[in-house]
Amino acid sequence: MTIIILQSALTVNSMDLPSKLSGLSIPTLSPPSKRLVSHQLVLSRDGRPLYTLPAIVDPSTGAAVAESLLIAKYLDRTYQDKPSILPQSTQALQVAFLDILPTHPHPILQFTLQKITQNILSPESEVYCRMVWAAMPNVLPPGVHLDDAFPMESRAKEWEKLEKLFAEIERWIGNETFTTGATASFADFALAGLLQCFKKAWTEGSEEWERVICFQGGRWKKFLEDLQQYE
Amino acid sequence: MTIIILQSALTVNSMDLPSKLSGLSIPTLSPPSKRLVSHQLVLSRDGRPLYTLPAIVDPSTGAAVAESLLIAKYLDRTYQDKPSILPQSTQALQVAFLDILPTHPHPILQFTLQKITQNILSPESEVYCRMVWAAMPNVLPPGVHLDDAFPMESRAKEWEKLEKLFAEIERWIGNETFTTGATASFADFALAGLLQCFKKAWTEGSEEWERVICFQGGRWKKFLEDLQQYE
Numbered sequence: 070m071t072i073i074i075l076q077s078a079l080t081v082n083s084m085d086l087p088s089k090l091s092g093l094s095i096p097t098l099s100p101p102s103k104r105l106v107s108h109q110l111v112l113s114r115d116g117r118p119l120y121t122l123p124a125i126v127d128p129s130t131g132a133a134v135a136e137s138l139l140i141a142k143y144l145d146r147t148y149q150d151k152p153s154i155l156p157q158s159t160q161a162l163q164v165a166f167l168d169i170l171p172t173h174p175h176p177i178l179q180f181t182l183q184k185i186t187q188n189i190l191s192p193e194s195e196v197y198c199r200m201v202w203a204a205m206p207n208v209l210p211p212g213v214h215l216d217d218a219f220p221m222e223s224r225a226k227e228w229e230k231l232e233k234l235f236a237e238i239e240r241w242i243g244n245e246t247f248t249t250g251a252t253a254s255f256a257d258f259a260l261a262g263l264l265q266c267f268k269k270a271w272t273e274g275s276e277e278w279e280r281v282i283c284f285q286g287g288r289w290k291k292f293l294e295d296l297q298q299y300e
Numbered sequence: 301m302t303i304i305i306l307q308s309a310l311t312v313n314s315m316d317l318p319s320k321l322s323g324l325s326i327p328t329l330s331p332p333s334k335r336l337v338s339h340q341l342v343l344s345r346d347g348r349p350l351y352t353l354p355a356i357v358d359p360s361t362g363a364a365v366a367e368s369l370l371i372a373k374y375l376d377r378t379y380q381d382k383p384s385i386l387p388q389s390t391q392a393l394q395v396a397f398l399d400i401l402p403t404h405p406h407p408i409l410q411f412t413l414q415k416i417t418q419n420i421l422s423p424e425s426e427v428y429c430r431m432v433w434a435a436m437p438n439v440l441p442p443g444v445h446l447d448d449a450f451p452m453e454s455r456a457k458e459w460e461k462l463e464k465l466f467a468e469i470e471r472w473i474g475n476e477t478f479t480t481g482a483t484a485s486f487a488d489f490a491l492a493g494l495l496q497c498f499k500k501a502w503t504e505g506s507e508e509w510e511r512v513i514c515f516q517g518g519r520w521k522k523f524l525e526d527l528q529q530y531e
Contacts, residue, residue, distance in 0.1 A: 156389065157476070157481040157482070158387065158389065158390055158480045158481040158482075158483065159389055159390050159393060159480070159481075160474070160476065160481065161472045161473045161474060161476055161478075161479045161480070161481070162390055162393035162394060162396070162397055162472070162479055162480065162487065163393060164471070164472045164474070165393070165396070165397050165400065165469075165472040165479075166393055166396050166397075168468070168472070169396065169400060237399070238396075240395070241392045241393070241395045241396040241399070242392045243391070243392060243395070245388070245391065245392055247392075248392045248393055248396075249389045249390070249392070249393065250388040250389040250390075250391065250392070251388070251389075252389065256393065
């Protein structure tokens with residue numbers, strides 16, 4: 070979820086519109102933030118509506134939109150004088166790309182979750198996430214504390230897998246600057262959201278973040294630098 | 301391989317250049333066709349060079365190019381007055397799409413192979429393929445004849461899986477005509493090559509081909525009709 074919120078922040082920023090980013094704790098997402106999070110995606114197990122992030126409120130139109138792809142489409146439709154986030158000729162291929170990308174962080178996600186809770190989420194959200202993960206045996210074996218679940222010595226292979234998955238993305242992009250050539254678009258913001266999530270979770274200067282930006286000869290350091298014009 | 305050859309035939313045709321399609325039997329691919337198949341990809345186990353299809357010879361430049369993506373790039377580079385097969389803004393995303401698409405026919409490939417040998421390949425190629433597949437226990441259990449390996453009653457679930465995978469492609473394309481919007485390109489020729497391979501293997505009017513073109517309310521019948529302008 071953090072990755073997609075970072076992606077949507079980049080999406081909004083790329084439009085060069087005046088905007089204000091608000092962080093919300095997960096437990097406060099229900100009724101009090103109903104105005105901000107208008108898009109009721111699913112019902113929770115006890116039948117109450119669930120509200121989701123990312124979401125935007127556009128004071129110039131009064132629209133409230135949730136879900137990253139819908140936000141991008143809304144912005145393209147509403148601000149046609151700005152550079153398109155999902156150019157028509159790339160839209161289907163970008164959606165396909167967005168289906169694949171979330172599997173790329175899988176190898177290290179298991180031991181990165183604790184860093185996300187510590188370094189990105191608010192204390193209230195951390196409590197909530199630990200409660201949710203504790204009920205998901207594929208994330209956390211029953212009775213095992215998150216901090217003890219993935220000892221350092223078992224992580225080397227997972228980092229190797231991650232590097233191979235990023236090599237795949239490098240091969241796709243080839244000699245281009247971004248996934249959509251010379252101009253960045255939604256798929257690039259998704260990839261940047263993933264990288265920024267790693268950076269925020271592990272923190273700048275950490276051994277883990279240094280490892281990621283050294284993948285493929287520093288390809289992802291350059292990618293984030295090239296993207297700075299959109300921030 | 302048949303799918304990729306059909307994809308490259310569409311790629312060449314879309315350029316609207318005079319061309320002649322030659323079919324070659326697999327056993328005749330080595331030295332006699334060396335001129336046609338210039339791209340030596342790998343060495344066989346006994347150390348002899350292996351030649352591959354698809355491949356083109358362009359008499360106007362003298363170039364001989366093998367491998368579908370390299371052929372598309374060669375045509376774009378050489379005939380810049382023709383519509384681009386891999387527009388720059390879509391190239392990386394098309395390559396990513398081409399990485400995913402070959403997994404889509406997997407559910408039914410096991411019992412479609414025999415139809416490909418019977419109805420598409422030459423008798424010489426059929427003998428060669430049966431010999432190769434007989435040595436691949438994941439395709440054909442040892443000692444089992446290809447025609448007996450996948451009884452009809454075990455196939456229903458695999459067809460359901462295939463339909464779900466095509467539903468995914470339908471969701472990616474959304475309301476557009478092609479994967480790259482209003483104008484078709486390389487990713488569309490790959491998808492069409494896959495569909496045409498099914499059609500040729502099962503034959504037009506067969507129950508199996510009717511099933512494929514009825515997936516997603518006839519979406520793929522319409523897709524092939526829309527593509528006819530490029531043939």
